[in-house]
């Protein structure tokens with residue numbers, strides 16, 4: 379039996395994920411230089427990738443580069459308001475059309491600008507309009523009239539938008555973005571992410587593989603071991619579920635009295651005898667230690683009033699219902715409208731989504747805490763780590779933000795993210811141990827991690843594929 383066939387027969391299916399089968403996967407996806415090289419050919423040029431928020435390119439002539447592995451793409455806004463994207467390479471002799479230095483801490487995050495009318499190559503001056511057509515070649519007669527527009531235009535890249543994000547895909551035969559997002563996109567659409575704007579955005583070069591980094595934010599199973607201070611006010615039992623390419627995690631509960639549609643996400647009741655106080659303490663602790671995100675000031679303030687506005691006998695359900703109602707009214711009074719999310723959608727939407735391959739969104743009606751991770755250079759032990767907070771602001775009150783390089787410390791990122799950072803580098807090191815028999819991910823709570831490797835293997839021709847541990 380040849381290799382692809384044997385891979386097909388052993389391949390973990392979506393059904394296996396739903397059945398929560400025991401699975402492991404090899405560590406080469408994290409550690410191998412050869413795997414990293416293969417990602418450059420088989421993964422990054424084939425997947426839809428988030429470039430930036432649409433609000434960063436609001437006007438005709440606005441442009442930026444998106445850089446991943448060896449690829450660089452120019453994304454621009456045309457006069458008619460539509461977006462275009464091109465490979466950042468001049469078809470003459472291959473100079474980058476826009477020079478993109480290696481990403482440097484504190485210096486280069488991306489290259490961008492405004493008011494573009496054309497792109498002029500710095501080497502021999504060939505020039506391109508915003509549709510990628512060549513408009514100038516020095517001494518074209520030297521080619522004897524044999525150069526065609528197809529030979530001299532820029533190579534186009536697919537571009538689309540979802541949730542207020544710009545996405546690109548370098549594969550001309552890719553599925554449409556809407557299909558790629560699937561049910562995950564439909565569910566998140568209810569939260570109107572497109573109406574949110576940056577609150578802050580930070581990045582760092584971190585000493586681990588990009589998958590090691592994103593996996594540190596894919597599951598709440600680590601909360602009890604890593605963020606022990608958070609256990610005082612809430613339980614962190616989790617579940618996770620595959621949605622094809624993407625997956626979601628939710629807070630689950632062993633205690634029926636906390637079971638309601640809101641309890642799967644960040645807006646949930648605290649534990650203990652007085653949910654009025656613990657709900658406030660839970661959300662306040664989260665907000666302040668996760669760099670003032672994963673909630674909003676409105677929600678924290680409304681929670682602080684629970685103890686005054688509700689009797690001692692209030693149940694967890696009453697607390698959460700009153701809290702959300704009063705926060706919604708407070709926001710309405712300052713011009714922030716909450717989207718109407720039906721309870722069954724709210725429950726299904728859970729806590730946080732892992733969007734294949736490298737984007738995480740922890741969402742609420744008026745906020746989102748998000749991550750993106752990319753490889754850094756040719757080193758499988760390094761990555762570009764980005765985290766940003768979105769929030770729904772009253773019109774005209776959106777803060778001005780830009781990408782800020784921030785070393786991974788508690789001062790820069792808040793103590794909870796610093797706790798997450800404190801694991802990542804040492805997972806990367808630990809997986810190299812000759813004594814490591816391979817990951818044993820929790821099939822119920824860490825399914826997002828298994829599903830990431832399941833989908834990666836599809837692009838990587840079976841390399842790194844998870845395999846079942848409960849069958850021979």
Ligand code: FES
Nearest residue numbers: 468470471499502
């Ligand atoms: S490489 Fe661009 S004009 Fe020569």
Ligand SMILES: [Fe+2]
Nearest residue numbers: 594604605798
């Ligand atoms: Fe964490």
